[in-house]
Amino acid sequence: xxxxxxxxxxxxxxxxxxxxxxxxxxxxxxPGDPFEELATNPNVPAEVRASLRASFGLDDPVMVRYFRWxxxxxxxxxxxxxxxxxxxxxxxxxxxxxxxxxxxSSQVLALLIALPVxxxxxxxxxxxxDQIANTLAFVGFSLPTFFTGILxxxxxxxxxxxxxxxxxxxxxxxxxxxxxxxxxxxxxPVAVLGLFQGASWTRYVRSAxxxxxxxxxxxxxxxxxxxxxxxxxxxxxxxxxxPVVTLVALTMPAVFGGAIVTEQxxxxxxxxxxxxxxxxxxxxPVIMAVTFVLSxxxxxxxxxxxxxxxxxxxxxxxR
Amino acid sequence: MAGSIPASLTAESAAALRARRVSPxxxxxxxxxxxxxxxxxxxxxxxxxLAVLLGPLLWAVPINEIxxxxxxxxxxxxxxxxxxxxxxxxxxxxLYGGRISLAVGLAAMVIAVVVGTIVGAIAGMSRGxxxxxxxxxxxxxxxxxxxxxxxxxxxxxxxxxxxxxxxxGGTFILIVAVIGGFRWMQVARLVRAQFLSLREKEFVEAARxxxxxxxxxxxxxxxxxxxxPVIVAxxxxxxxxxxxESTLSFLGLGFPPDVPTWGRILYxxxxxxxxxxxxxxxxxxxxxxxVLSINYLGDGLRDALDPRRVM
Numbered sequence: 001x002x003x004x005x006x007x008x009x010x011x012x013x014x015x016x017x018x019x020x021x022x023x024x025x026x027x028x029x030x031p032g033d034p035f036e037e038l039a040t041n042p043n044v045p046a047e048v049r050a051s052l053r054a055s056f057g058l059d060d061p062v063m064v065r066y067f068r069w070x071x072x073x074x075x076x077x078x079x080x081x082x083x084x085x086x087x088x089x090x091x092x093x094x095x096x097x098x099x100x101x102x103x104x105s106s107q108v109l110a111l112l113i114a115l116p117v118x119x120x121x122x123x124x125x126x127x128x129x130d131q132i133a134n135t136l137a138f139v140g141f142s143l144p145t146f147f148t149g150i151l152x153x154x155x156x157x158x159x160x161x162x163x164x165x166x167x168x169x170x171x172x173x174x175x176x177x178x179x180x181x182x183x184x185x186x187x188x189p190v191a192v193l194g195l196f197q198g199a200s201w202t203r204y205v206r207s208a209x210x211x212x213x214x215x216x217x218x219x220x221x222x223x224x225x226x227x228x229x230x231x232x233x234x235x236x237x238x239x240x241x242x243p244v245v246t247l248v249a250l251t252m253p254a255v256f257g258g259a260i261v262t263e264q265x266x267x268x269x270x271x272x273x274x275x276x277x278x279x280x281x282x283x284x285p286v287i288m289a290v291t292f293v294l295s296x297x298x299x300x301x302x303x304x305x306x307x308x309x310x311x312x313x314x315x316x317x318x319r
Numbered sequence: 320m321a322g323s324i325p326a327s328l329t330a331e332s333a334a335a336l337r338a339r340r341v342s343p344x345x346x347x348x349x350x351x352x353x354x355x356x357x358x359x360x361x362x363x364x365x366x367x368x369l370a371v372l373l374g375p376l377l378w379a380v381p382i383n384e385i386x387x388x389x390x391x392x393x394x395x396x397x398x399x400x401x402x403x404x405x406x407x408x409x410x411x412x413x414l415y416g417g418r419i420s421l422a423v424g425l426a427a428m429v430i431a432v433v434v435g436t437i438v439g440a441i442a443g444m445s446r447g448x449x450x451x452x453x454x455x456x457x458x459x460x461x462x463x464x465x466x467x468x469x470x471x472x473x474x475x476x477x478x479x480x481x482x483x484x485x486x487x488g489g490t491f492i493l494i495v496a497v498i499g500g501f502r503w504m505q506v507a508r509l510v511r512a513q514f515l516s517l518r519e520k521e522f523v524e525a526a527r528x529x530x531x532x533x534x535x536x537x538x539x540x541x542x543x544x545x546x547x548p549v550i551v552a553x554x555x556x557x558x559x560x561x562x563x564e565s566t567l568s569f570l571g572l573g574f575p576p577d578v579p580t581w582g583r584i585l586y587x588x589x590x591x592x593x594x595x596x597x598x599x600x601x602x603x604x605x606x607x608x609x610v611l612s613i614n615y616l617g618d619g620l621r622d623a624l625d626p627r628r629v630m
Binding site for chain 2 (some may be wrong): 138145146151153154273276298
């Protein structure tokens with residue numbers, strides 16, 4: 001396991017470099033000066049702009065600029081937000097816990113839907129349950145997250161008045177009431193993301209289980225007299241999970257995209273809504289830093305998926 | 320298979336076999352028809368396409384006629400889908416916006432399929448370093464967070480393109496290019512996988528032995544056999560591109576306000592949910608119905624174009 005971990009960790013380096021090259025290339029190819037905004041801003045004196053230009057080394061050759069930018073990014077020196085007037089790393093550190101909480105809970109919800117439904121549908125293929133689950137899955141991943149969010153607000157906030165549709169960071173209640181309020185306002189964003197992911201994963205789980213359940217070793221397990229529960233949970237599921245883990249890792253970029261949309265609809269103060277407001281305010285350092293952080297999070301989750309893969313599949317560990 | 324044909328095959332049944340032989344297209348159509356939901360999806364999609372193509376000619380209400388006396392109205396005979404906060408007719412705006420949403424989806428799909436096929440074909444035909452480098456690039460693009468990058472690129476390049484080709488054309492080119500540029504990876508992987516197995520097949524070897532050039536091998540012999548999964552992936556890409564465009568417009572970063580794409584109408588409507596729910600529901604349902612139909616269509620095509628699947 002240790003050697004596998006080390007090898008996998010080494011593979012992260014080229015990914016981070018690749019992503020940083022793409023990001024920097026986009027920034028460098030962009031026409032105009034990214035600090036143009038400052039030139040028209042009367043609150044920023046000319047010498048501050050010049051020193052900012054110098055601190056970013058905008059007049060150096062591209063390679064030098066890239067290495068300096070990349071080194072600064074790695075050290076967490078992400079510059080200064082024009083709009084919020086604080087350091088970008090402080091800003092992002094303030095915003096990131098909410099995003100991780102929402103994304104994390106929605107992934108758990110998605111797994112809680114996809115695993116049981118997918119497995120149950122696969123053990124009874126083409127039954128009524130399977131057909132209903134399949135139809136709902138199609139509907140679920142054809143509904144764009146922004147529309148589901150609006151439907152939820154219409155139903156639960158406006159028609160029924162059960163849930164608040166603006167996410168508030170400053171809840172004044174204390175004790176259990178504080179937790180309850182937070183729970184209530186997180187339900188809709190988590191459900192929107194979780195249902196969308198759950199719908200597409202259900203199909204993956206179903207087809208993965210269907211592939212495994214016909215294999216001979218499953219018949220052997222049944223012939224030994226094991227109960228159907230043990231056969232499915234202990235013998236089938238562990239092998240069926242392998243392709244699912246890969247697919248979950250592959251859908252991570254889409255999850256972050258969905259998180260941006262959900263945060264924007266429900267005004268969740270996470271890094272997704274920070275990105276949108278930064279774009280609307282032309283706040284280049286924040287935009288670059290958020291994109292970089294989101295890319296790194298995608299790599300991190302891919303890494304976690306691979307480690308999970310190594311744990312699920314003992315054959316990989318010793319390769 | 321030849322061994323399973325009984326030796327005592329009579330002349331009649333041989334003739335019958337020949338008579339039942341059908342072209343691949345007809346066979347695919349026969350299989351496609353059996354997937355009822357895919358057929359329904361195709362019909363709905365055709366209706367939507369016809370509506371947005373011919374609709375503006377029949378329903379000749381201007382999309383930007385402001386009438387404050389009729390603002391935020393529900394459906395009525397005068398405005399079958401109601402009006403928005405400026406009293407503009409929603410049916411006219413939906414029909415016009417549908418043209419753009421569908422055009423973006425199709426154009427982005429074409430870019431994704433063309434780029435993906437070229438990358439996949441090059442990777443599949445060349446072994447070694449070129450293949451490895453292209454696949455590394457494909458994996459890198461798959462790991463990129465697409466929406467943040469889409470937003471970043473649009474933010475950085477928006478103004479220049481607008482000044483170059485005008486506000487509508489510039490946004491259209493930018494959005495189509497960027498969405499297409501982030502969706503080619505799946506096609507590239509599919510095409511490469513197909514090429515890897517097809518290039519070792521006997522018929523390709525025969526063509527090579529007859530002296531066919533590599534280009535001819537790819538274009539005439541390998542590519543036509545690899546086209547099934549690409550069609551399916553392309554179909555799904557249209558849906559993904561429509562969602563991507565709507566998402567951008569919904570975030571207020573897609574088309575300008577005077578171009579009412581479905582996502583943009585939804586974006587404008589989301590602050591009036593409590594008094595004019597129809598305004599948000601109509602574009603949302605249109606996107607949903609289109610995407611659902613395309614997804615079912617892709618599912619049906621997957622069944623119809625896979626010769627190994629018995630139907």
